[in-house]
Amino acid sequence: MIVAEEITRVYRMGKVEVRALRGVSFTIADGEFVGITGASGSGKSTLLHILGLLDRPTSGRVLIDDRDVQRLSDRQQTLFRLKRLGYVFQDYALIPELTAIENVIITSLARGVSEKEYLGRGAEVLREVGLGGRTNHRQSELSGGEQQRVAIARAIVNKPSILLADEPCANLDSETSKSILDLFKQLNEDLHQTIVMVSHEKWHERYFCRIIDLKDGRINSMRECNVNR
Amino acid sequence: MLENLKVASFLAFKQIQRGSKGTLILTLMIIALVFVNLVFLPSIISGVVETFNSQSINFNYGNLVIEPREGEQYISDVDTLQKKVERIPGIAGTSPRISTGVTYFYKGHDARSTLYGINPQDERSVTKIHENMIRGEFLSAGDTDTIIMGAILAGTEGEEGGGLPTLQGVQVGDSVEVAFPNGERRTFQVKGIYETQSIGVDTSAFTTTDPVAQVLGLEDQASEILVKTAVDGQEEMYRTRLFSYGIQQQVFTFQQKAAGFVDQAIQSFEIINAISTLVSLIIAVVVIFIVIFINTVNKRRQIGILKAIGIDKQIIINSYVLQVLFIATLGALVGIVLTAGVIYYLTVNPLVFPGGPVFPVVEPATVLRSIASLFVVSVIAGYIPAWKTAREEILDAIQR
Numbered sequence A: 001m002i003v004a005e006e007i008t009r010v011y012r013m014g015k016v017e018v019r020a021l022r023g024v025s026f027t028i029a030d031g032e033f034v035g036i037t038g039a040s041g042s043g044k045s046t047l048l049h050i051l052g053l054l055d056r057p058t059s060g061r062v063l064i065d066d067r068d069v070q071r072l073s074d075r076q077q078t079l080f081r082l083k084r085l086g087y088v089f090q091d092y093a094l095i096p097e098l099t100a101i102e103n104v105i106i107t108s109l110a111r112g113v114s115e116k117e118y119l120g121r122g123a124e125v126l127r128e129v130g131l132g133g134r135t136n137h138r139q140s141e142l143s144g145g146e147q148q149r150v151a152i153a154r155a156i157v158n159k160p161s162i163l164l165a166d167e168p169c170a171n172l173d174s175e176t177s178k179s180i181l182d183l184f185k186q187l188n189e190d191l192h193q194t195i196v197m198v199s200h201e202k203w204h205e206r207y208f209c210r211i212i213d214l215k216d217g218r219i220n221s222m223r224e225c226n227v228n229r
Numbered sequence B: 001m002l003e004n005l006k007v008a009s010f011l012a013f014k015q016i017q018r019g020s021k022g023t024l025i026l027t028l029m030i031i032a033l034v035f036v037n038l039v040f041l042p043s044i045i046s047g048v049v050e051t052f053n054s055q056s057i058n059f060n061y062g063n064l065v066i067e068p069r070e071g072e073q074y075i076s077d078v079d080t081l082q083k084k085v086e087r088i089p090g091i092a093g094t095s096p097r098i099s100t101g102v103t104y105f106y107k108g109h110d111a112r113s114t115l116y117g118i119n120p121q122d123e124r125s126v127t128k129i130h131e132n133m134i135r136g137e138f139l140s141a142g143d144t145d146t147i148i149m150g151a152i153l154a155g156t157e158g159e160e161g162g163g164l165p166t167l168q169g170v171q172v173g174d175s176v177e178v179a180f181p182n183g184e185r186r187t188f189q190v191k192g193i194y195e196t197q198s199i200g201v202d203t204s205a206f207t208t209t210d211p212v213a214q215v216l217g218l219e220d221q222a223s224e225i226l227v228k229t230a231v232d233g234q235e236e237m238y239r240t241r242l243f244s245y246g247i248q249q250q251v252f253t254f255q256q257k258a259a260g261f262v263d264q265a266i267q268s269f270e271i272i273n274a275i276s277t278l279v280s281l282i283i284a285v286v287v288i289f290i291v292i293f294i295n296t297v298n299k300r301r302q303i304g305i306l307k308a309i310g311i312d313k314q315i316i317i318n319s320y321v322l323q324v325l326f327i328a329t330l331g332a333l334v335g336i337v338l339t340a341g342v343i344y345y346l347t348v349n350p351l352v353f354p355g356g357p358v359f360p361v362v363e364p365a366t367v368l369r370s371i372a373s374l375f376v377v378s379v380i381a382g383y384i385p386a387w388k389t390a391r392e393e394i395l396d397a398i399q400r
């Protein structure tokens, strides 16, 4: 369970303050598939960073399974990200010196998974996102959409209990987007993974249990959807 | 723990494999050259010490020198003393010498230097001057009015000695007149000319004991007795042994006799060496630091990404340290090859010092110390920039 309590995030740039989040509270239950929407600059990425332990809120708390994650030490947070979270960055954030499969398996390596297992699993995940034929390509040899799918594969390879995805389909055509969302849905249903996903597209809504809509750093509306599930 | 090392070496390997080869080679060469510098000068200094020691033993002093008791000018009862010393275990030979300052005259040239009166047989058992005759022959037992002369003293026709005593062109078979301190003059026939590369020896001359003893009015007396020991390098021990066998005279090791000159030279060398070591280590630190720094600054973003996906900071730092260790290892290997080349060259073409030809002597301790200091320096210079970059906030590193 993820609980956000009155989260604010203020960026200070010299004298100027940017209030990216102005008090956001919600609860996401285990196994929920939540969509976050809102205009550009409304604070979606900022919120996801905080949920992903990549950033600290200026005030407020985030509890994951009743644990105040901001209280964890740096090292514990890193371990938490490794063991519990999968994160798809809006700008992919691949390691340019590693090939697609190396990008995908690096966290498995750190988790102590056996070589046979992570190589097999890495190839499998890349196949699932439609990159079976691109495993040994490096970032510079992949298209934007392909890079995005490598980033997705990296986030889901360890079957994390929480998957945070920042516009994971931004660079994909609607057909590929659909297959990725189907994959997410399958993970969500089969493995009971909690998924929080930032999205712009109206048609994504049918995948979500709930939509949190942000506006100027506040929750504009929160609504259950998911009529077709 | 093991996983961490695996991830770190995986990352290090990929970065070296796919990183810039130019930077890699440049860093490698710099480390290699620093290594050469660290090993080269000490090996020359060791070479100088070695040359000096063997020159001193072979031509100037033997291992030990027995000198008259304090306040006396000559050792008396030389025969008895010589026999006594030769019976001491570990003594390979003794050679009594009478030495006196004389003036040599030859074809209008004159030179002031030392003349030694020796017993040729005895001298052969201690020094190696007889093996270094460049013309003519060494003295033999029955000779009375023959002399052998150092190459510098004999000189070359038309060449001034540049401050050193020289007769400018003495040939084997020529006659040389010698004026002793008491005014007496004698003529000797030159039997041979030797060259030892030790200036003190090459500017002197040797004749047999009798003529010198006669002129000076000595009987069974000597200025000094050179002693050759069975092995080199244990002079102190033998010196103590001589005393324990009841030798009453003064006994010096060749190091004591040579002190001053060499000690000072070595000291200056050591200072130069220390400075050069320091400078090259600083260069190594700076270069490695800059290379790793540029490397990590360029990789800020990916360091941030690695942290974001759950790779521990320490693993990331370790991956850079491993890269540095790898480069340092390769650099040291290349350095060893280069050093071997330089040393080989200098062994074939030795440097010529006033004390004799100097062959570089590479001591394993120097090599180990150089490798160790290179590694320490590399690790420090690799660790700091990696540590600084890995400390940054994740989003700062990823986004800017």
Ligand SMILES: Nc1ncnc2c1ncn2[C@@H]1O[C@H](COP(=O)(O)OP(=O)(O)OP(=O)(O)O)[C@@H](O)[C@H]1O
Binding pocket: A011, A012, A013, A018, A019, A020, A038, A039, A040, A041, A042, A043, A044, A045, A046, A047, A090, B399
């Ligand atoms: N590092 C930063 N420093 C200063 N201001 C920032 C920083 N990151 C984000 N902001 C500001 O915070 C606000 C929210 O940004 P955020 O990236 O969360 O928006 P977003 O909803 O993800 O937008 P988009 O849909 O374009 O990705 C914006 O006004 C942005 O300019």
Ligand SMILES: [Mg+2]
Binding pocket: A044, A045, A046, A090, A166
């Ligand atoms: Mg965003």
